[in-house]
Amino acid sequence: MSDLLVSTRKGLFTLRRSTAGWAIDDVHFLGDPVSLVRPTADGALYAALELGHFGAKLHRRDQDGVWAEIGVPVYPTQPPDVEGEKPDVKWSLQKFWAIEQGSDGTLWAGTLPGGLFRSADEGATWSLVESLWNMPERRAWFGGGADVPGLHSIAVDPRDPRRLHVAVSCGGVWYTEDAGETWQVRAKGMFAAFMPPDQRENPLIQDPHRMVACPAAPDVLWVQHHNGVFRSTDAARTWTSVEVPPSVFGFAVGVHPEDPDTAWFVPAVKDECRVPVDAAVVVARTRDGGRSFDVLRSGLPQQHAYDLVFRHAFAVHRSGDVLAFGSSTGNLWVSEDAGDHWTQVSAHLPPIYAVCFG
């Protein structure tokens, strides 16, 4: 079984499965906020730090297990008076919010304040995808949960590494089929009921909290949006609203690696409240493309639980049966039967930002 990589407010925790169950095996960067970690096909790990004083940093661990700090994206010089640029958007890296690798080895990084960067040399150097950054439409994006927009989801098509879908809070879903030369917004069908009526369906202001594509069927995408859950079966050209019990609000979503109809969500009370419905942690699972859901509670706290699961904090193992998620209050749960039953692995971790399997 793969290791479990848990990024937290106070470091990176790696967990390993033994016959006795899951347990913490090692701790890295203790004391430093780790916003996310991603493994890549070459056996490396990339860890994104968000140092409170000294900025966002990136470390790479090679197959020998040695961590080394590598390069970070640097935004170009900001021209004065960029038309339509919001005052809060300073062209400077604040945070890594997505790191993904395509089958051609290209690393892609999504950031706050909304830039997409790529690296062809394992993160030593990065270049801004200027076609996306310089679009006038980009300046319509705004912050969701942060002062500035954040590009948090990158789905690289496993069939063709030039095709990417990226999602932005708040800036909709964008698609390129030429490795970032040109972009199309693809948010038709999404709506934002919280916006003024004439802006509800504006694709440029949609707030997808997290977007995942099914690895075996990459034209099927799921989005946990601020306003609900949306699913696309046509490579994001159109989106359909899905009703999820007990609430359509949440941040995280996971999709089965082979079955695009199977997905998991961790619902919460919407907007200002942001705690589990009835203070009971549940996972909602569909196996029929969103027509129906099971609300899974076994092993999860059902009284006075105030855990929020952040957008990168739900992980699906490539087996499709082993799942893990972590919460804002440092709880970590694992299921080995696709969510039917959960085991609490830890109740004492720092606030959990991201969970993935190594």
Place this chain on the structure above:
Amino acid sequence: MPSVEFTSNLLRHLPTPRAEVLGATVRGALEAVFAEQPALRGYVLDDQGALRVHVAVFVDGRGVIDRDGLTDALGERSEVFVMQALSGG
């Protein structure tokens, strides 16, 4: 010659020995340090060359005025101290 010293908290991330450098302004002194250690730049300055929001620089015991341009003047024996601002938590 002005000196530049860094908070020991930076030592967790990279070596930051005290340096004596040529420089008539804060930027001049910092650039001289970064020329010797390029990796340090991103810890102190943001992408636009301004002081990071949660980094503070003192010159002879006084906080710098020009956090963007770093034009504050240095004397021949000025002591520049770079530290984490408490606003950063």
